[in-house]
Amino acid sequence: MSLKPFYPVAIPILNGNEKKYVMDCMDSTWISSNGSYISRFEQAFADFSNAKHAISINNGTSALHLSLLAHDITEDCEIIVPTLTFVATANAVRYCGAKPIFVDCDPYTWNIDPTLIEKKITNRTRGIIVVHLYGNPCDMDPIYKVAKKHGLFIIEDAAEAIGAEFNGKLTGTLGDIAAFSLFGNKIITTGEGGMITTNDDSLAEKVRILKGQGMDSNKRYWHPIIGYNYRMTNIQAAIGLAQIENVHWHVTRRIEVGNLYLKYLRKENRLILPTTKPDVTNVFWMFSVVLKKGGEKERNNLMAYLLSKGIETRPFFYPIHKLPPYMPGQNTNEYPNATSISERGINLPSHAGLSEEDIQYLCQCVQEGLDLLGS
Ligand SMILES: *Cc1c(COP(=O)(O)O)cnc(C)c1O
Helix, strand or coil: CCCCCCECCCCCCCCCCHHHHHHHHHHHCCCCCCCHHHHHHHHHHHHHHCCCEEEEECCHHHHHHHHHHCCCCCCCCEEEEECCCCCHHHHHHHHCCCEEEEECECCCCCCECHHHCHHHCCCCEEEEEEECHHHCCCCHHHHHHHHHHHCCEEEEECCCCCCCEECCEECCCCCCEEEEECECCCCCCCECCEEEEECCHHHHHHHHHHHECCCCCCCCCCCCCCCCECCCCHHHHHHHHHHHHCHHHHHHHHHHHHHHHHHHHCCCCCEECCCCCCCEECCCCCCEEEECCCCHHHHHHHHHHHHHCCECCEECCCCHHHCCCCCCCCCHHHCHHHHHHHHHEEECCCCCCCCHHHHHHHHHHHHHHHHHHCC
16 A cells, blocks of 8 residues: 655755754854854845845744834824735734725735725825735836825735746835745745845834844943844754755746646636736745635635645635724625635645646646536
8 A cells, every 4th residue: 555645735845054054053052043144144135135134033924013113103004905915914013003904906916906005095004015925926016106106115025925026126125125934834934934125224223123122233231112022043044044045946946836837727727827917927935726616615625625635725815804803894895806716715735845747646636626526
């Protein structure tokens, strides 16, 4: 009897200097948030992103929180966010006491629909968080236009999109400041971890102070503001440095996996495949499909069938306006695209370790599942 293969949605791939650098931390005893790997990782991340500053953070959610705090976001502010994203995007706004104002998504890219932003702007609106969902960069030009017209800042939630490009420019430099996640299932990882990139010296300085308990950078134990302990450890940075040394490989493999899925599912007219605009590079953090017909039940049936074949999948995020802490006061009919796409969307196994044979098999199982559904 042969063991049935199992295909997880995501696995971290630690095929570079990760172990060597971690052992170096152990041998040197530099295991907390001081140590040379922190600055080496930050420098390498900044070099890769073409950003002036890269600041390591303990996770992606904290990176979003500090990106908002660096813009002095408080209780009376409103921040525009897409409703179809991971909950952390909106939670970070609430951590500041501010109000996330949700916007529906584009039916094809699944990213924030730029044409719906302007009508949500009030005299309290301070900024927009764009999320490059599942590795597909947002259509930035119309977002720049509306942000400029109303004097709003742009934060990129680039948690899922390291290496992705819009008009030849990498994520991390497409707005005023960007938050990356380095969680274990992201394109590169430090286990738990995050990074902030910006070209703005004053935002960078504020972030550095906020992440280290608000301590004055010239006067030890003098804390002019309330800060946080959002630091990354040298051990995490050691893993991160090894990962970023191989970032081109990690990103290229994701793109290859995405393109192979597109190749084998191209003729599958029961699915909506990811739409990538011509001026962007999608890095396919999660290769995702949306059922053309049916709803949540059919989607869940397909996922159950795939699981029976040893294939792990994930449902799309629930639109945040439907989650209990965010639902009060919402008009739930207001976000038809996000609602419908969320119910019919599936993330397929998408990590860098998948071969062409794996993807052929995965696509064959998806099609068998669709046949059984009779859709
Ligand atoms: C993963 C993720 C985050 C949060 O990152 P953590 O490192 O898990 O805190 C935020 N936004 C999006 C879109 C994500 O996918």
